[in-house]
Amino acid sequence: MLILLPPSETKTPRTRGKSLDLAKLSFPELSTTRDTVLDALIEVSGHADALDRLGVSAGIADEVERNRTLRTAPAQVVGDLYTGVLYDALDLPSLEPAALRRARRWIVVQSALFGALRLGDKVPAYRLSMGTNLAGVGPLAAAWRRVLDGPMTTAAGSGVVVDCRSSTYAAAWSPAGATAKRWVRISVPGATHMAKHTRGLVARHLAQAGEQPRTPAALRDVLATDFKAELRQPGRTGTPWDLAVTAR
Numbered sequence: 337m338l339i340l341l342p343p344s345e346t347k348t349p350r351t352r353g354k355s356l357d358l359a360k361l362s363f364p365e366l367s368t369t370r371d372t373v374l375d376a377l378i379e380v381s382g383h384a385d386a387l388d389r390l391g392v393s394a395g396i397a398d399e400v401e402r403n404r405t406l407r408t409a410p411a412q413v414v415g416d417l418y419t420g421v422l423y424d425a426l427d428l429p430s431l432e433p434a435a436l437r438r439a440r441r442w443i444v445v446q447s448a449l450f451g452a453l454r455l456g457d458k459v460p461a462y463r464l465s466m467g468t469n470l471a472g473v474g475p476l477a478a479a480w481r482r483v484l485d486g487p488m489t490t491a492a493g494s495g496v497v498v499d500c501r502s503s504t505y506a507a508a509w510s511p512a513g514a515t516a517k518r519w520v521r522i523s524v525p526g527a528t529h530m531a532k533h534t535r536g537l538v539a540r541h542l543a544q545a546g547e548q549p550r551t552p553a554a555l556r557d558v559l560a561t562d563f564k565a566e567l568r569q570p571g572r573t574g575t576p577w578d579l580a581v582t583a584r
Contacts, residue, residue: 337495337548338488339443339539342505344420349402349461353410362454363487369479370450376472377403377449377464390468399463406449406460414445415455422500425536428455431543439543444491446505451480452488467504477507484509495548496520496555499576500535512574520552520567521576534583538563552577 358367358374380389381403387394402409415428431439440455447453448466469475488509497511497519511519522538524531541562549555556567556579568578 337442337498337542338492339498339542340501341422341426341443341445341535341539342501343445343447344418344423345463345465346419347417347461348412348419349417350410350412353412354458355408356406356411356458356460361450361457361459363452363491365487366451366483369483373449373470373473373476373479374406376470377462378406380471389471390464392463396463399461402461403463406462409460411458411460413455414453414457414459415440417459417461418445421532422536425533426540427536431540434546435543438546439539442543443539444488446501446508448476448480448505451484451508452491465504466508477504480508485512489513489515492518494518495550496552497576498522498538498542498555500539510574511576516574516576518550518552519576520555520579523578523580525580525582534563534581537583538581552579555579 358370361370380386381400383389386400387397390400392400428436428439443455445453446466448464448468449462450459453459466476473479489511492511492515495518497515499506499519499521522535524534538559541559545558547558549558552567556565559565559579559581562584564582564584566580568580570577
């Protein structure tokens with residue numbers, strides 16, 4: 337099973353520790369693209385108009401400035417790096433050891449800077465959105481689409497792909513072929529402000545349940561114990577099933 341999560345804009349950086357080592361990250365096939373995007377972000381972040389180039393407000397100028405030290409800044413464990421509504425609901429520190437091991441094995445965070453990360457990877461805090469057209473790289477979603485299919489398909493294996501990403505990050509990779517038949521997008525009807533929270537609860541529930549559904553219907557049944565879950569077939573070939581979930 338592969339559970340896809342978006343990153344969060346809010347991050348908790350470390351103040352001490354070893355710096356980024358690209359060779360130690362999961363999905364080594366992505367190293368070349370990671371290196372290219374990293375260099376481009378460091379370069380852009382040093383320009384006087386960096387905020388405009390990255391499409392961010394003046395209120396987070398310090399985070400853009402921090403991008404300039406990404407090669408030397410202390411690296412943080414991904415499971416501790418991302419904060420916010422979804423990750424608060426996932427609440428990794430409170431998971432029992434077996435559930436935490438499953439979360440580390442099944443969850444992949446789609447990252448604009450690193451492409452894909454597992455919870456045990458270590459990276460520095462950064463400011464970059466997948467919707468950015470990055471000088472020297474181009475639109476980031478397109479850049480990652482060129483290299484993500486192989487490693488993500490392998491990570492999914494024969495299980496379902498549980499897609500909890502926002503549309504911006506979903507643009508970086510879409511399952512294809514046989515994997516697409518097991519691709520399930522998690523939607524939250526009628527409560528957009530609760531969508532992130534509910535998706536965090538879904539990821540947590542799956543880690544705790546410990547089951548590995550191999551079909552969209554089996555995924556629905558696993559979630560149905562804690563959620564109202566309604567499964568809809570894809571509108572056309574190559575698009576995801578839709579699983580509308582509401583916490584009970």
